[in-house]
Amino acid sequence: MSANATRPLDHEVLAAVLRVRDGVLEVMLWQRALPPAAGRWALPGGALGPDEDVASCVRRHLADKVDVAQLSHLEQLAVFSDPHRVPGRRVVATAFLGLVPTDVDPSVPADTGWHAADNPPPTAFDHDAIVRRGRDRLRAKLSYTNLGFALAPSTFTISGLREIYAAALGYDVAATNMQRVLTRRGVLTPTGEASAPGRAGGRPAALYRFTDRSLRVTDPFAVLRPPRR
Amino acid sequence: MSANATRPLDHEVLAAVLRVRDGVLEVMLWQRALPPAAGRWALPGGALGPDEDVASCVRRHLADKVDVAQLSHLEQLAVFSDPHRVPGRRVVATAFLGLVPTDVDPSVPADTGWHAADNPPPTAFDHDAIVRRGRDRLRAKLSYTNLGFALAPSTFTISGLREIYAAALGYDVAATNMQRVLTRRGVLTPTGEASAPGRAGGRPAALYRFTDRSLRVTDPFAVLRPPRR
DNA sequence: ATAGTTATCGACTATAAGGCGAAAACTGGC
DNA sequence: GCCAGTTTTCGCCTTATAGTCGATAACTAT
CATH class of the missing domain: 3.90.79.10 (Nucleoside Triphosphate Pyrophosphohydrolase)
Structure with a gap:
C-alpha cells in the first residue's frame, strides 16, 4: 500500500x-x-x-x-x-x-x-x-572536526577566529592556546601575510587559513571546551 | 500538491x-x-x-x-x-x-x-x-561517546571489553591503558566482584560496568584510536 | 611445590594543555 | 621624535594525560 x-x-x-x-x-x-x-x-x-x-x-x-x-x-x-x-x-x-x-x-x-x-x-x-x-x-x-572552516573567511587572524568560535559556541574560548593547538595539529596554516591593525593600533596580526577545507574529524579541541570551573 | x-x-x-x-x-x-x-x-x-x-x-x-x-x-x-x-x-x-x-x-x-x-x-x-x-x-x-555500553554486557572484564571494541572497530586496541583511561574519566566503575578464571588459569579479572548507560559525549578515547605507525 | 597463564599495578617517559607575563609591533597625541 | 595605549605573539613554567615496560598478584593444572 x-x-x-x-x-x-x-x-x-x-x-x-x-x-x-x-x-x-x-x-x-x-x-x-x-x-x-x-x-x-x-x-x-x-x-x-x-x-x-x-x-x-x-x-x-x-x-x-x-x-x-x-x-x-x-x-x-x-x-x-x-x-x-x-x-x-x-x-x-x-x-x-x-x-x-x-x-x-x-x-x-x-x-x-x-x-x-x-x-x-x-x-x-x-x-x-x-x-x-x-x-x-x-x-x-x-x-571534534575542522568544521570551523565553513564559518570562517578564507583567511583570518587568530583573534578573529576566536570571536567566530565564541559566537558559534555561545561561550568564551581561551584564545591563548588556540593558535598553538590548532597549528600543532595541522588544522591551521599561516599564510605568511599580516593584517592591518585596527584604528586603536596594536601589533598587526598574522593571517591563517584552514589547511583542509574538506570536512575532517579530528581529536576534539580542548581549547574549545567550556572552562572547567 | x-x-x-x-x-x-x-x-x-x-x-x-x-x-x-x-x-x-x-x-x-x-x-x-x-x-x-x-x-x-x-x-x-x-x-x-x-x-x-x-x-x-x-x-x-x-x-x-x-x-x-x-x-x-x-x-x-x-x-x-x-x-x-x-x-x-x-x-x-x-x-x-x-x-x-x-x-x-x-x-x-x-x-x-x-x-x-x-x-x-x-x-x-x-x-x-x-x-x-x-x-x-x-x-x-x-x-567520542560512551556508546560502548550498548554493545557490552552489563558487567564485563577489561579484556572482554577490549575484545568487543576491537571487533567493532576492526582493529586492535591497546588494552593496557583502557582501564586507567576509562576509569579516570568516570566511564567505567568497578563492581567489586571478580570473574572466574578460564580453564588455563590466570588471575581472576575484576568486573566493571558502565557508570552511565545513557548516551553521553565524552572526550575521544585515544586508547581506541589506531596505532600511529 | 612448581610451571604456566592471565590480570593488575607502579614507575617512568613523552606529549599535550593551560596560565601568565614579557616582548613585539603597531597607532595616535603631544 | 617620543611616549602612552593597544593588540598580538612568544617563551617559560606547571599540570594533566597518554604510552611503555617490567614487576607482582592470583589463579589452574600437573
Missing part, C-alpha cells in the same frame, strides 16, 4: 542555514504571509520532487532565498516525522544544516532575514526544534 | 541492527523470498504508517524480527532518497542504527540471520550502503 487515500504522505526538506555576524550566531528565516502560521517565521525549504534526492531538493529550494554557491557546508541533520507536526497535513521533513562564512553576505528576499539562533522569533510548526538541532550539531562538530 | 499521481511517494524505515559475537561485528539481515530482489538480503523495516513517527515505526517493524526490549540502543542514521534506490517505486527510507549487547541472544525468524557487517552477503537495493553507514557511525561514536 502506498500513500493513505484520505491523508496523503508528503515529504519536504528544510534547511537551518547558520552564520556568525557581529558575535552572534544567526539563522535564516522567512516570514510566512499566508496561512497556515501566517506571520510566523519559517525555515527555507519545500516539497521533495518526484525525480530528485533530498540533497538536490534542498539546494533547489534554497536557491529561491540565497546563492547556494555561497554556502560553505550542507549536511543532513535529521528527520522530523511527528504525525501532527504540520496541522491538517501529513508531511515528513528531512532537515539540513547549512553554513555561511563570515566574509560573504548573501542577498536575501524582502521576506527573509537573519535572527539569533539562540532566541529565534516565533516559528511556524516545529521549525524552532529544527533550529535547535542545527545549532547543537554545529556546536558539537566544532569541537 | 501532494504525492505524484503516477508515482506515489512512499516512506519506509529500515534498521541496521549490529552486535558483536565471537570477535566479529555482525548485522541482522533477512533473506527475501519474493521479488523484487528475491534471494537477496535485506534490512528489517517497513512502511511508515499514517499515525506514527519514524521512531515508533522502526520499533513496530523490528518487533517482527526481534524482541525490541533487547535492543540497547536505537538512533536515527540518515535518509536515503535516491529516486531509483528501489526499482519501479519511489520510496524514501529513514535508516536507523540499532545495537544489541553481547550477553543477549535474541531469537530471530527462520529467514533472518547475522552476517559480518564488513562483508555482508548480496543485499537488496541500497541496503549495503546503509549497513556501511551504520557501521561507520558506530565506529566514530565509540571513540
Whole structure:
C-alpha cells in the first residue's frame, strides 16, 4: 500500500542555514504571509520532487532565498516525522544544516532575514526544534572536526577566529592556546601575510587559513571546551 | 500538491541492527523470498504508517524480527532518497542504527540471520550502503561517546571489553591503558566482584560496568584510536 | 611445590594543555 | 621624535594525560 487515500504522505526538506555576524550566531528565516502560521517565521525549504534526492531538493529550494554557491557546508541533520507536526497535513521533513562564512553576505528576499539562533522569533510548526538541532550539531562538530572552516573567511587572524568560535559556541574560548593547538595539529596554516591593525593600533596580526577545507574529524579541541570551573 | 499521481511517494524505515559475537561485528539481515530482489538480503523495516513517527515505526517493524526490549540502543542514521534506490517505486527510507549487547541472544525468524557487517552477503537495493553507514557511525561514536555500553554486557572484564571494541572497530586496541583511561574519566566503575578464571588459569579479572548507560559525549578515547605507525 | 597463564599495578617517559607575563609591533597625541 | 595605549605573539613554567615496560598478584593444572 502506498500513500493513505484520505491523508496523503508528503515529504519536504528544510534547511537551518547558520552564520556568525557581529558575535552572534544567526539563522535564516522567512516570514510566512499566508496561512497556515501566517506571520510566523519559517525555515527555507519545500516539497521533495518526484525525480530528485533530498540533497538536490534542498539546494533547489534554497536557491529561491540565497546563492547556494555561497554556502560553505550542507549536511543532513535529521528527520522530523511527528504525525501532527504540520496541522491538517501529513508531511515528513528531512532537515539540513547549512553554513555561511563570515566574509560573504548573501542577498536575501524582502521576506527573509537573519535572527539569533539562540532566541529565534516565533516559528511556524516545529521549525524552532529544527533550529535547535542545527545549532547543537554545529556546536558539537566544532569541537571534534575542522568544521570551523565553513564559518570562517578564507583567511583570518587568530583573534578573529576566536570571536567566530565564541559566537558559534555561545561561550568564551581561551584564545591563548588556540593558535598553538590548532597549528600543532595541522588544522591551521599561516599564510605568511599580516593584517592591518585596527584604528586603536596594536601589533598587526598574522593571517591563517584552514589547511583542509574538506570536512575532517579530528581529536576534539580542548581549547574549545567550556572552562572547567 | 501532494504525492505524484503516477508515482506515489512512499516512506519506509529500515534498521541496521549490529552486535558483536565471537570477535566479529555482525548485522541482522533477512533473506527475501519474493521479488523484487528475491534471494537477496535485506534490512528489517517497513512502511511508515499514517499515525506514527519514524521512531515508533522502526520499533513496530523490528518487533517482527526481534524482541525490541533487547535492543540497547536505537538512533536515527540518515535518509536515503535516491529516486531509483528501489526499482519501479519511489520510496524514501529513514535508516536507523540499532545495537544489541553481547550477553543477549535474541531469537530471530527462520529467514533472518547475522552476517559480518564488513562483508555482508548480496543485499537488496541500497541496503549495503546503509549497513556501511551504520557501521561507520558506530565506529566514530565509540571513540567520542560512551556508546560502548550498548554493545557490552552489563558487567564485563577489561579484556572482554577490549575484545568487543576491537571487533567493532576492526582493529586492535591497546588494552593496557583502557582501564586507567576509562576509569579516570568516570566511564567505567568497578563492581567489586571478580570473574572466574578460564580453564588455563590466570588471575581472576575484576568486573566493571558502565557508570552511565545513557548516551553521553565524552572526550575521544585515544586508547581506541589506531596505532600511529 | 612448581610451571604456566592471565590480570593488575607502579614507575617512568613523552606529549599535550593551560596560565601568565614579557616582548613585539603597531597607532595616535603631544 | 617620543611616549602612552593597544593588540598580538612568544617563551617559560606547571599540570594533566597518554604510552611503555617490567614487576607482582592470583589463579589452574600437573
